[in-house]
Amino acid sequence: MARGQNQKLKLYRLREIMLEMTDETHGLTMNQIQTELERYGITSERKSIYSDFEELMSTGVEVIGEKCGRDFLYHVVKRPFELAETKLLIDSIQASKFITKKKSTALINKIKGFASRYEAAQLERQVYVQGRIKTMNESVYYSVDAIHEAISNNMKICFRYCAWDTNKKLVPKRDGEFYVVSPWALILDDENYYLVAFDSDAGMVKHYRVDKMLRIDTIEEKREGKEHFKNFDLESYSVQNFGMFGGELKRVKIEFPDEMVGVFIDRFGKDIAIRPAKKGYSQVAVEVAVSRQFFGWIFGLGSNVKIVSPKSVVDKLGEAANEFADIYRPKR
Numbered sequence: 636m637a638r639g640q641n642q643k644l645k646l647y648r649l650r651e652i653m654l655e656m657t658d659e660t661h662g663l664t665m666n667q668i669q670t671e672l673e674r675y676g677i678t679s680e681r682k683s684i685y686s687d688f689e690e691l692m693s694t695g696v697e698v699i700g701e702k703c704g705r706d707f708l709y710h711v712v713k714r715p716f717e718l719a720e721t722k723l724l725i726d727s728i729q730a731s732k733f734i735t736k737k738k739s740t741a742l743i744n745k746i747k748g749f750a751s752r753y754e755a756a757q758l759e760r761q762v763y764v765q766g767r768i769k770t771m772n773e774s775v776y777y778s779v780d781a782i783h784e785a786i787s788n789n790m791k792i793c794f795r796y797c798a799w800d801t802n803k804k805l806v807p808k809r810d811g812e813f814y815v816v817s818p819w820a821l822i823l824d825d826e827n828y829y830l831v832a833f834d835s836d837a838g839m840v841k842h843y844r845v846d847k848m849l850r851i852d853t854i855e856e857k858r859e860g861k862e863h864f865k866n867f868d869l870e871s872y873s874v875q876n877f878g879m880f881g882g883e884l885k886r887v888k889i890e891f892p893d894e895m896v897g898v899f900i901d902r903f904g905k906d907i908a909i910r911p912a913k914k915g916y917s918q919v920a921v922e923v924a925v926s927r928q929f930f931g932w933i934f935g936l937g938s939n940v941k942i943v944s945p946k947s948v949v950d951k952l953g954e955a956a957n958e959f960a961d962i963y964r965p966k967r
Contacts, residue, residue: 641676648675649687653698653711658718658751662701662708716749718757725758738776775828775846782830782851785818791854792818792832797847805847813850816841817858824873831869833860840867871922882926887948889933890918891940898936918943930955 652671657663663671665681672679688698688709697713716724728734728742747755785792793813797805816832823829828845840863890912891899899907903921912918923929930952933940942949 642678644675645672645677645679646687646690648672648677649684650691650694650696653691653709654696654714654749655752657698657710658754659710659712661751661753662703662710664706664708668709711751714749716746718750718754721746721749721754721758734776774849778845778848778851779821779828781853782818782821782845785853786820786858788853789858791815791856791858792851793854794843794848794851796843797849805849807849814843815854816843817860819858819860819864819867820869821845822869822873831872833858833863835859840864842872882924882929884922885925885945885948886920886922887925887942888918888920888944889940890916890943891936893917895936895940902932925951927955934959 649668649672652668653663656671665684668684669679669681691698695713695715696711698709699712700707700709702708724746725743728739728746731739734742743758747758750758782792793815795807795811796809796814797807800806816830816834818830818832820831821828822831822842829842830845830848831840831842833839834841840860889899893915896909896917899909899919899921903919907919907921910918925948933942933952934956942952
């Protein structure tokens, strides 16, 4: 690259040097800054560098000089992402089941570019999370993007929907037949992405786990089902479908000890109506998709929590409990 071209990149290179080599506790002298610029074939005067520091402010990078012994050290005090923010981003990526280990590593390496070389060492210690289960479907990262694009373009999609077999392989359902649906939204529930779509053949809203969707492609057909999504509440849909297992939607009354109110607020939100029941107990009425997953949640809360109505759901819960007990009841 010609020297004149190098000079045009002076501000860019200066920004790069300061972000990588300085932070709150590490700085560079003016001579060191000039030396680093010279590595890129860029000559600079002190006065021009001071002006460049002022221009860097407009890019979100603030540089200050502080006297240290006989020298002045210049370092970045404000950058696009603070160290705490980069740690938070990295923790979120590392904790996400829907992002594979390979993709997590790639994203984390990119985020580390927002920190200095010294802070990056801290991030190395920050990124390890013990025993975190990661999805085995590398394509999920791109599947989410493909679905968003189809939604944006108001187009249908087709895909193969799979299930895990005992050999830990994703096997297509319906003998590999392609599913064709109208995508309307994505929900992140229990660290898994779900597509919420309208199935024209069934005439109803369905959901699909994205990491089990393979070979997603756009179809040159406009989406259907708009009328079903005019007043569709995605948050309620996610709350009602425990673990996104489908079931008949019912308004269920649940009784629980007062000290367990936080469990219900965490699950259903602060807008639920809480009414007093017998002494020391309260009651809520919530809409849920009645499924074995929902019953499992109730069982997990202990014998002091019980469904009181409707009778049909109480009876189903009793049947589920008896079936479960029969498995472990000693044989005579």
